[in-house]
Amino acid sequence: MASYNTIENISGDGLRGLSDYCKFEYNLVKNFYVANANHDDIFQSWSGGVNGIPVGADTVTGIEIRGNTFISHTDANQPLVSQPQAIGCFDGTFKDWIIENNLIITEHWHGISLYGAINCKIVNNILAENSLNLDASMVPWIKITAHKNGTLSTGNIIRNNFCSSMTNDANIGTVDHNVISKNYTAYFVNYSGNDFHLKVGSALINAGSNVATPIIDLEQNSRLAPYDIGCYEFGAVSTDIQEISRPNTIHVFPNPVTEFSRVEIFSNLEEVIDVEVIDVIGKTIISRNEKLIQGVNSFNLDNSTLKPGMYFIKITGAQSKAMTRFVKN
Structure with a gap:
C-alpha cells in the first residue's frame, strides 16, 4: 500500500504498480520535469518482464487507485516542463482493477488508459487539461482498448466520470453516466486554481449513478444519493475525525x-x-x-x-x- 504521500519534482514515473493487489490511495503526485526522451507516467503498470515472462504476457490483478491527486505541473514558470501520461497501462492484462475518485490534471492523451482490461472499474474520476498549458494539442482521455495481442477487453465499468475525451473499443462493458466536456468553468469552482469542487448549479450534481460506485468521495466524505459525477460530492457529509x-x-x-x-x-x-x-x-x-x-x-x-x-x-x-x-x- 502507498497512501497519503506527496511525491513532487519528478523525472520519470511517479508511481508504479507491478504486483497484484497493490493499493495507491490519497497520494499527491505533481510537478514533472523532462530529463530524457522517454515518456513519463504519473502512474504506470505492466505485466510480465520477470522470470522469463515477456512484458505483456501475464496479468496484474486487483490494483486499486483511489482518491489521488495527479497534476503534471503547478508553476507556470517551471523549467523543463514534462507532459506526463497520467495512468498509462499498455501491456496488460489488467484484471479486477478499481480506479476511483481520482483528480487528474495533465496535458496528455493518456489520462486513464488500459490496454487489455478485464472486469475493471473506472468510476467517479475527474480528468482535465492543465490550465497552465492550454496550448497543448493533447487532452486527457479515458480509454479501454484491446490487449496488444488482440485479446478484447471485457466486463468493465466506466461510470460517473468527467473527462475531456473518451475513446473506447466497442463492447468493453458498461459505459454510462459520464460527462465529456472542456467547458471546465461551467462545472467547477475555480478551474485555473485547480479547485474541482462542484460549483453551485453544476450540471454534475445528482447526475451520477449509485450502482457499483464509491459511497465516499476523494475527501472521504459520504456521498448523498443520487450521487454526483466526478471525485467531489457537492454537499457531502463529513466522515472526518x-x-x-x-x-x-x-x-x-x-x-x-x-x-x-x-x-x-x-x-x-x-x-x-x-x-x-x-x-x-x-x-x-x-x-x-x-x-x-x-x-x-x-x-x-x-x-x-x-x-x-x-x-x-x-x-x-x-x-x-x-x-x-x-x-x-
Whole structure:
C-alpha cells in the first residue's frame, strides 16, 4: 500500500504498480520535469518482464487507485516542463482493477488508459487539461482498448466520470453516466486554481449513478444519493475525525474498510485504552484493550464480523477520548 504521500519534482514515473493487489490511495503526485526522451507516467503498470515472462504476457490483478491527486505541473514558470501520461497501462492484462475518485490534471492523451482490461472499474474520476498549458494539442482521455495481442477487453465499468475525451473499443462493458466536456468553468469552482469542487448549479450534481460506485468521495466524505459525477460530492457529509478531547487523534484506513483495517492513534502519554466499535444504533460490536506509548501507535482491526454499513470507533482512557466513523463495504 502507498497512501497519503506527496511525491513532487519528478523525472520519470511517479508511481508504479507491478504486483497484484497493490493499493495507491490519497497520494499527491505533481510537478514533472523532462530529463530524457522517454515518456513519463504519473502512474504506470505492466505485466510480465520477470522470470522469463515477456512484458505483456501475464496479468496484474486487483490494483486499486483511489482518491489521488495527479497534476503534471503547478508553476507556470517551471523549467523543463514534462507532459506526463497520467495512468498509462499498455501491456496488460489488467484484471479486477478499481480506479476511483481520482483528480487528474495533465496535458496528455493518456489520462486513464488500459490496454487489455478485464472486469475493471473506472468510476467517479475527474480528468482535465492543465490550465497552465492550454496550448497543448493533447487532452486527457479515458480509454479501454484491446490487449496488444488482440485479446478484447471485457466486463468493465466506466461510470460517473468527467473527462475531456473518451475513446473506447466497442463492447468493453458498461459505459454510462459520464460527462465529456472542456467547458471546465461551467462545472467547477475555480478551474485555473485547480479547485474541482462542484460549483453551485453544476450540471454534475445528482447526475451520477449509485450502482457499483464509491459511497465516499476523494475527501472521504459520504456521498448523498443520487450521487454526483466526478471525485467531489457537492454537499457531502463529513466522515472526518470527531475529536472529543485533545491531544489524541485517531485514523482508520483504508476507509471504507475491508476485512482488516489499520487504526492509528497519536498519544501524548502512556496508558491503556478501551477500543470499541459501535454500530449506528449504539450497540458495541467489538471491544478490546490497547496499550499506548507516547507518540504514534497503530494496530490492526479485524472487521470480518461486521456487516456492510457505517460504524464508529471509540477510544477511551484516563486521558484519551476520541471517536471517528468508518464504513464497511
